[in-house]
Amino acid sequence: MSLNKLETLKVSGTPEEIGFAVGKNMADSIRETVLPLGEFQQSQRNWKGSSYLKKLDEAARNVFPTYVLELEGMAQGARVDYESLLSWNCRGDLPLLAGANPESAEHAPEGCTTLLYPSAEDADALIAHNEDGPPELDGHCRWLTVTQANGTKFSTFHYPGMLPGHTFSVNSHGLVQTINNIRVDDLQSGIPRHFICRAILDCSTLEEALVHLQRPDRAGGFHHSLGQPSGNNLLSVEAPASACEVKKISRPASHANHLLGEKFSGLSQTITDSSAFRQSMSEKLISESTSPDPKSILFHQPSQGLSIFRRPKDGADDYAFTLATGIPEFPPAELSGRFISTKTNCPHLQIKLDSLREHSLTIQKDS
Numbered sequence: 001m002s003l004n005k006l007e008t009l010k011v012s013g014t015p016e017e018i019g020f021a022v023g024k025n026m027a028d029s030i031r032e033t034v035l036p037l038g039e040f041q042q043s044q045r046n047w048k049g050s051s052y053l054k055k056l057d058e059a060a061r062n063v064f065p066t067y068v069l070e071l072e073g074m075a076q077g078a079r080v081d082y083e084s085l086l087s088w089n090c091r092g093d094l095p096l097l098a099g100a101n102p103e104s105a106e107h108a109p110e111g112c113t114t115l116l117y118p119s120a121e122d123a124d125a126l127i128a129h130n131e132d133g134p135p136e137l138d139g140h141c142r143w144l145t146v147t148q149a150n151g152t153k154f155s156t157f158h159y160p161g162m163l164p165g166h167t168f169s170v171n172s173h174g175l176v177q178t179i180n181n182i183r184v185d186d187l188q189s190g191i192p193r194h195f196i197c198r199a200i201l202d203c204s205t206l207e208e209a210l211v212h213l214q215r216p217d218r219a220g221g222f223h224h225s226l227g228q229p230s231g232n233n234l235l236s237v238e239a240p241a242s243a244c245e246v247k248k249i250s251r252p253a254s255h256a257n258h259l260l261g262e263k264f265s266g267l268s269q270t271i272t273d274s275s276a277f278r279q280s281m282s283e284k285l286i287s288e289s290t291s292p293d294p295k296s297i298l299f300h301q302p303s304q305g306l307s308i309f310r311r312p313k314d315g316a317d318d319y320a321f322t323l324a325t326g327i328p329e330f331p332p333a334e335l336s337g338r339f340i341s342t343k344t345n346c347p348h349l350q351i352k353l354d355s356l357r358e359h360s361l362t363i364q365k366d367s
Helices: 015-025 027-034 038-047 051-063 065-078 082-089 102-107 193-200 206-213 273-288 294-298
Strands: 007-013 113-117 126-133 142-148 153-158 168-171 176-181 222-228 233-239 245-248 253-255 321-329 335-340 348-352 359-364
Touching: 007 015, 015 027, 015 065, 015 142, 027 065, 038 082, 051 065, 051 082, 065 082, 065 193, 113 176, 113 222, 113 233, 113 273, 113 294, 126 168, 126 176, 126 222, 126 294, 153 321, 168 321, 176 193, 176 321, 193 206, 193 222, 206 222, 206 233, 253 273, 273 294, 294 321
Parallel strands: 007 142, 321 348, 335 359
Antiparallel strands: 113 126, 113 253, 126 321, 142 153, 153 168, 168 176, 176 222, 222 233, 233 245, 335 348
16 A cells, blocks of 8 residues: 555534534644645735625525534634634635735636546546645645535545535535636625535535526636536536536536636636646647547646646746546446556546445555
């Protein structure tokens, strides 16, 4: 068995108990790694105690009170104040203030690349995802499995101090979700986007998930890739605060960190050089592939210049770092996972699923 930086964590109980257990387990990472982050400090300076943050909190409490209890429990377990974790979970919903430090973008990691392959005669459908985030969090994340009192289980790649759901996840109804950040200038007071991601982990169908994503009262948004074994449905959903576009995937596709739909052509957004490169390069590599080969695409890393697999000083105009790679597949099998230690020592999780009645996980050396 190989040493691997990604530890596993299993919790169960009420929302408060689940949050408390997660917060207690990750308390050191939250206090010693998250709280000193430049991105966190900037949001604290700009928004702590503000009426705008209180409105986001109020919207979350009105619609998703159980997830607020989960976040409150997490704060108690980590021994930090609730508002600090709230601002951490709302950082993508908080507008950049006029006169803010122009270098603040350097402290807002732009990341994640997703590949979507529909089923074919000789291949099962799959979603493959690079989870990119702050390099400071490398080694501080968990593969989190949660058993809830409502009967729904889910497993997810989990950041310290965050509500589950904004990375790559799968629940006991076979629903897979992966998330890509987008920077769109349509933020509004409403439900924070991380609460929407968390709600989707409790959905039993894609239709239920789309109800959340089509709400008009969302504060911000993400790109969501959604899949479920029944019918081999794969959906690419661009969901900024002001609208939602759902695309059913009928041929291999990819998505980085900016909106692609024509519906959003008039919407102001930030497209970094890194996102533009990862989008064009992933599309190129997909078009050149004769069969699904997600690992070779997601692990694209030339000797110099921009890359899909993110590492420090890769020449990008942001500072994201590939923390892990997840590849959920859709054959008729129980949930199983393998973390593979690659040559870059990045955790790689391969998931096979149908109803996820059992959660099993092995960690082994890549051969």
